[in-house]
Amino acid sequence: MSTATPNPPPAASVRGKFSYVYPAEVKGRFDRIRSWAFAGLILVYLLLPWFRIHGEQALLLDVARRRFHIFGLNLWAHEAPLLFLIMGGAAFALCFITAYWGRIWCGYACPQTVFITSIFRRVERWIEGTHLQRKRLDEEGADQPMWVVKKALKWSAFTLVSVLISHSFLAYFVGTDRLRQAMTHPPTANWTLFLVMAFIAGFILVDFGWVRERLCFTLCPYGRFQTVLMDRHSLAVVYDPVRGEPRRGSVAHATGDCVACDRCVQVCPTNIDIRNGVQMECIACTACADACDDVMARIKKPLGLIRYDTEAGLAGEPHRTARPRPFIYLGLTVLLWGALGLLLLTRADVDIVQLRAKGATYQQVTDPIRGPRVINHLRFDLTNLAHRDQEVTIACATQGFEVISATNPVPLPRGQVAHADLFIAFPKDRLDFGKATATLEFREGGKLVSRQDLTLVGPYQ
Numbered sequence: 001m002s003t004a005t006p007n008p009p010p011a012a013s014v015r016g017k018f019s020y021v022y023p024a025e026v027k028g029r030f031d032r033i034r035s036w037a038f039a040g041l042i043l044v045y046l047l048l049p050w051f052r053i054h055g056e057q058a059l060l061l062d063v064a065r066r067r068f069h070i071f072g073l074n075l076w077a078h079e080a081p082l083l084f085l086i087m088g089g090a091a092f093a094l095c096f097i098t099a100y101w102g103r104i105w106c107g108y109a110c111p112q113t114v115f116i117t118s119i120f121r122r123v124e125r126w127i128e129g130t131h132l133q134r135k136r137l138d139e140e141g142a143d144q145p146m147w148v149v150k151k152a153l154k155w156s157a158f159t160l161v162s163v164l165i166s167h168s169f170l171a172y173f174v175g176t177d178r179l180r181q182a183m184t185h186p187p188t189a190n191w192t193l194f195l196v197m198a199f200i201a202g203f204i205l206v207d208f209g210w211v212r213e214r215l216c217f218t219l220c221p222y223g224r225f226q227t228v229l230m231d232r233h234s235l236a237v238v239y240d241p242v243r244g245e246p247r248r249g250s251v252a253h254a255t256g257d258c259v260a261c262d263r264c265v266q267v268c269p270t271n272i273d274i275r276n277g278v279q280m281e282c283i284a285c286t287a288c289a290d291a292c293d294d295v296m297a298r299i300k301k302p303l304g305l306i307r308y309d310t311e312a313g314l315a316g317e318p319h320r321t322a323r324p325r326p327f328i329y330l331g332l333t334v335l336l337w338g339a340l341g342l343l344l345l346t347r348a349d350v351d352i353v354q355l356r357a358k359g360a361t362y363q364q365v366t367d368p369i370r371g372p373r374v375i376n377h378l379r380f381d382l383t384n385l386a387h388r389d390q391e392v393t394i395a396c397a398t399q400g401f402e403v404i405s406a407t408n409p410v411p412l413p414r415g416q417v418a419h420a421d422l423f424i425a426f427p428k429d430r431l432d433f434g435k436a437t438a439t440l441e442f443r444e445g446g447k448l449v450s451r452q453d454l455t456l457v458g459p460y461q
Helices: 029-050 077-101 104-108 111-128 131-143 147-174 176-183 187-215 222-229 287-298 324-345
Strands: 059-062 067-070 073-076 236-239 306-309 350-355 362-367 371-384 390-396 402-404 410-412 417-427 435-444 447-457
Touching (some): 029 147, 059 147, 067 077, 077 222, 104 111, 111 131, 131 147, 147 187, 176 187, 371 390
Antiparallel strands (some): 236 306, 371 417, 402 417
């Protein structure tokens, strides 16, 4: 094995103080794949809030008004179990992906990686130059005539991008209509929204502009979870020590393919040495694989000294596709999303909730024809869960009980909540120890939507 001195902790000095990382630029097959993936993800992120499904925003998590539109599915606050099933299924799906394909999320889909690699580092290279020029610029500081100009340009561009990202982020939580209205008015007209936007933009600016990958191995828990989710048969970006060692210059008459150029370390955004094995700080960005392939091509050696493989594969063991752990994650994913599908199939188009009505619990009246009668005041909230306007007719299925309402049928606009105040009148002699039972039927277009049993009250007799 190599006798090279191990690297210090990622992006840290020997005293443990974090230092800025200047990863070198690299081109290659994995970089091209990631660039196309990043471009697609950024377009989806920016454009998705502006798409409509059944007249509603494709993805809207309106916490303030407690409604959620998720690709044509309308959910309300009382349907929190459905949100749990969605998020739980997504979490176990990520566990399944990690168990099979390692940290492909970190390398290809994490917003931290996508925006830093696609936008912030590109802007930095355009303004300040290569990684060596950037490092020299920071070391010399204000001694360089263009230091202030370049820094001002870079951070101005970073701020502009951060504001754009934060506005798009808000669109997912307040809706594009309110966001458009807020953008066309001064901040004083929407102070709360403006301050939230400014906080998000500031966080993005500091994180993507300065902290960067240091957040991945200091605050992000996913890097630590991977040690539990992955095993010897999980795919990872690995260095082949059998082929690469001993490195050139480490021993006399070296026969390994590794030429100890350290190019893999120079391009790593977390400043680790992939040759030391799979590490928690690795975000599977494949920059080291592209850099090594470039060097191997130059010295006419086979590509793939650093590649996607498993620890078992490096040891010459056969790859095991059928393993208990990934199938457990997959089973939990199918279970949660299957339960979600079942609940959605049996879900009514109208959700009905009975509320306590204001005022007296009951009233007594005398009808000249029908005699003494008791009236109960009831109130219902009706939520339209369908993608169309509806009208709900309320009737009492119990003989002798009458529904009195100023608005019946009750109009239900799409995605809205309507309040229905009802009075149930019935003969006093139907009371049994001060109580009577009746059944209400809610129909939409002649179709029975819901049936509710009621306990009505009156004078004790």
